[in-house]
Amino acid sequence: MNFKQLEYFAAxxxxxxxxxxxxxxxxAQPPVSRQLALLEDELGVTLFxxxxxxxxxxxxxxxxxxxxxxxxxxxxTMADSVRDVDAGVRGQLKLGIIYSDVQIATSLMQEYHExxxxxxxxxxxxxxxxxxxxxxxxxxxxxxxxxxSERSYGLxxxxxxxxxxxxxxxxxxxxxxGQAAVPIRALRDxxxxxLRSDDLWGYSRDLTDECRRAGFTPNVACHCYDTPMxxxxxQAGFGVGFLPKSIVEAHPGSPVYTKPVxxxxxxxxxILVWEDDPYQxxxxxxxxxxxxxxx
Amino acid sequence: MNFKQLEYFAAxxxxxxxxxxxxxxxxAQPPVSRQLALLEDELGVTLFxxxxxxxxxxxxxxxxxxxxxxxxxxxxTMADSVRDVDAGVRGQLKLGIIYSDVQIATSLMQEYHExxxxxxxxxxxxxxxxxxxxxxxxxxxxxxxxxxSERSYGLxxxxxxxxxxxxxxxxxxxxxxGQAAVPIRALRDxxxxxLRSDDLWGYSRDLTDECRRAGFTPNVACHCYDTPMxxxxxQAGFGVGFLPKSIVEAHPGSPVYTKPVxxxxxxxxxILVWEDDPYQxxxxxxxxxxxxxxx
DNA sequence: AAGCGCCATACTATTTTTATATGGCAATTA
DNA sequence: TAATTGCCATATAAAAATAGTATGGCGCTT
Numbered sequence: 001m002n003f004k005q006l007e008y009f010a011a012x013x014x015x016x017x018x019x020x021x022x023x024x025x026x027x028a029q030p031p032v033s034r035q036l037a038l039l040e041d042e043l044g045v046t047l048f049x050x051x052x053x054x055x056x057x058x059x060x061x062x063x064x065x066x067x068x069x070x071x072x073x074x075x076x077t078m079a080d081s082v083r084d085v086d087a088g089v090r091g092q093l094k095l096g097i098i099y100s101d102v103q104i105a106t107s108l109m110q111e112y113h114e115x116x117x118x119x120x121x122x123x124x125x126x127x128x129x130x131x132x133x134x135x136x137x138x139x140x141x142x143x144x145x146x147x148x149s150e151r152s153y154g155l156x157x158x159x160x161x162x163x164x165x166x167x168x169x170x171x172x173x174x175x176x177x178g179q180a181a182v183p184i185r186a187l188r189d190x191x192x193x194x195l196r197s198d199d200l201w202g203y204s205r206d207l208t209d210e211c212r213r214a215g216f217t218p219n220v221a222c223h224c225y226d227t228p229m230x231x232x233x234x235q236a237g238f239g240v241g242f243l244p245k246s247i248v249e250a251h252p253g254s255p256v257y258t259k260p261v262x263x264x265x266x267x268x269x270x271i272l273v274w275e276d277d278p279y280q281x282x283x284x285x286x287x288x289x290x291x292x293x294x295x
Numbered sequence: 296m297n298f299k300q301l302e303y304f305a306a307x308x309x310x311x312x313x314x315x316x317x318x319x320x321x322x323a324q325p326p327v328s329r330q331l332a333l334l335e336d337e338l339g340v341t342l343f344x345x346x347x348x349x350x351x352x353x354x355x356x357x358x359x360x361x362x363x364x365x366x367x368x369x370x371x372t373m374a375d376s377v378r379d380v381d382a383g384v385r386g387q388l389k390l391g392i393i394y395s396d397v398q399i400a401t402s403l404m405q406e407y408h409e410x411x412x413x414x415x416x417x418x419x420x421x422x423x424x425x426x427x428x429x430x431x432x433x434x435x436x437x438x439x440x441x442x443x444s445e446r447s448y449g450l451x452x453x454x455x456x457x458x459x460x461x462x463x464x465x466x467x468x469x470x471x472x473g474q475a476a477v478p479i480r481a482l483r484d485x486x487x488x489x490l491r492s493d494d495l496w497g498y499s500r501d502l503t504d505e506c507r508r509a510g511f512t513p514n515v516a517c518h519c520y521d522t523p524m525x526x527x528x529x530q531a532g533f534g535v536g537f538l539p540k541s542i543v544e545a546h547p548g549s550p551v552y553t554k555p556v557x558x559x560x561x562x563x564x565x566i567l568v569w570e571d572d573p574y575q576x577x578x579x580x581x582x583x584x585x586x587x588x589x590x
Numbered sequence: 591a592a593g594c595g596c597c598a599t600a601c602t603a604t605t606t607t608t609a610t611a612t613g614g615c616a617a618t619t620a
Numbered sequence: 621t622a623a624t625t626g627c628c629a630t631a632t633a634a635a636a637a638t639a640g641t642a643t644g645g646c647g648c649t650t
Contacts, residue, residue, distance in 0.1 A: 001370070002298045004607090005306060018628060029608050033629060035607085043374060045381040049574050050628065052616050059576045060381035067373040075296070078362040079338060084357035086340040279344050281354045299638085313597060326599060326639050345597065347647055 017054035088282025096131035101144035147269040165266040166258035168241035181262040191221035191239035383577025385426035391426035396439035442564040460561040461553035463536035486516035486534035
């Protein structure tokens with residue numbers, strides 16, 4: 001059986017006539033007659049009763065006709081949905097997001113979802129290392145990370161914006177109360193909660209280097225494994241933190257606030273990271289296009 | 296697009312290799328490569344990424360693969376169900392039944408349904424004339440009627456059994472109390488409820504003819520249009536009826552009982568009636584076969 | 591560098607499908 | 621009653637689609 005036979009069959013069923021169907025199909029009558037006979041042979045079933053003035057469906061023929069209509073419907077939806085997936089209108093998009101990028105990521109995802117509502121979005125949060133592993137295994141398509149000027153990921157990147165790195169504190173732990181910015185020397189001996197320095201993408205390295213240049217070793221009271229933990233420690237009054245300003249802004253009710261370091265205007269850059277694949281899925285392409293529009 | 300292309304596509308998707316699929320399909324490699332290219336052209340979509348050691352599905356390809364599996368499934372069920380309909384295992388069977396045949400009809404239908412549970416049964420009750428009209432219009436397939444020796448229906452028939460025609464009465468209207476059978480002369484002047492005599496299939500004609508032969512005109516107190524009505528009238532004490540014995544036996548709680556007419560052993564024959572169509576639907580064929588087995 | 595396995599392409603051979611011509615059949619019309 | 625018409629089926633020739641053969645490029649292994 002093939003589509004042509006089904007197509008001819010359906011046309012004959014609708015025209016109630018072989019020659020009529022042939023006219024509709026713009027082919028001669030014998031081919032239609034022949035394909036019909038082949039179909040009947042293959043199924044081992046009489047599909048039409050041949051009458052004087054045409055043909056009419058048997059019960060088995062009616063059954064086949066109903067199924068054939070469904071079949072053509074499925075065929076159309078199949079082709080459409082394959083094209084949609086190819087165009088990126090439909091499909092799956094799997095994103096990895098580090099804690100610091102949740103704000104910018106959700107906003108971009110929201111806009112993307114409005115534009116491509118049929119795409120299923122998958123997101124996971126995690127450390128940059130874990131996310132990069134998943135990216136290389138193909139389990140994630142695009143990551144929201146922060147750029148590291150010293151290192152390249154060996155991947156495609158796009159900077160989404162910038163975010164000043166500032167000290168984070170409660171009033172009780174403020175090293176320079178009453179001042180809008182904290183001079184670096186004010187940090188001497190101040191207990192600090194920083195991202196663990198062996199984390200390749202920590203923000204802490206910049207600050208500790210700066211302290212050493214200022215002639216002292218910072219008092220790192222607590223090494224945190226991730227930014228939410230660091231926020232918690234600072235909020236608990238454990239010490240002063242050093243984080244992108246936007247993270248603190250995302251905690252409006254918190255007793256924590258930020259101040260820049262007077263002599264050191266460090267910045268962090270939210271970036272998108274993806275693998276450079278010429279056969280990138282349509283969803284990924286569309287998502288990257290949208291990100292490009294927004295920057 | 297045609298089934299061959301889909302079939303090749305699915306084989307390639309499963310083998311993750313064009314040449315591997317070609318081996319599975321027992322064809323050379325170039326045809327598979329070519330049909331795949333045609334399919335991709337027609338959809339305007341890249342379905343596979345060609346790698347060093349084979350091919351792998353793109354997202355659009357995965358989408359097509361899932362749909363294609365469904366499609367093959369539908370194809371199989373379509374062929375199966377068409378064959379089932381043809382064989383009479385599936386489909387519709389529309390029966391017409393006169394009141395007197397309800398007992399025998401339901402019993403036959405029950406057995407039929409056990410054997411062919413997938414067939415949808417439609418039944419209607421009515422007068423023989425109405426049912427025959429529906430039969431000729433093709434709205435019913437098989438009728439349960441009673442045979443008329445004088446008339447032929449011009450249709451195929453099968454006798455299902457026999458059923459003595461007897462007088463029906465209450466104790467109050469019994470023309471021959473204490474006797475097992477009623478002599479014909481005892482019916483003189485007895486009020487009777489009979490099927491209307493102009494009904495071609497009424498049982499009454501036999502009895503009224505017999506009365507006239509016995510020298511009197513029967514006292515037909517009420518002409519009934521159908522057997523249930525006649526039963527009601529007899530049950531209400533309006534008079535004596537004349538009906539197939541089985542009808543009364545089907546009313547076990549009723550105060551009505553039957554007695555044969557002494558000199559007149561009339562019988563009624565339940566029959567199946569259908570049109571002689573060589574392209575009879577499978578369900579009808581199977582039903583008639585079952586009826587043949589039972590007689 | 592040679593060999594191997596993969597896919598793509600060019601070309602030929604085969605199979606399938608189509609179109610043309612024709613015949614049987616039943617119903618309508620002259 | 622004979623002729624015509626419209627229907628479907630069949631036989632044959634033409635056209636199209638499909639398969640097979642030969643070959644080349646490419647990346648990987650040996």
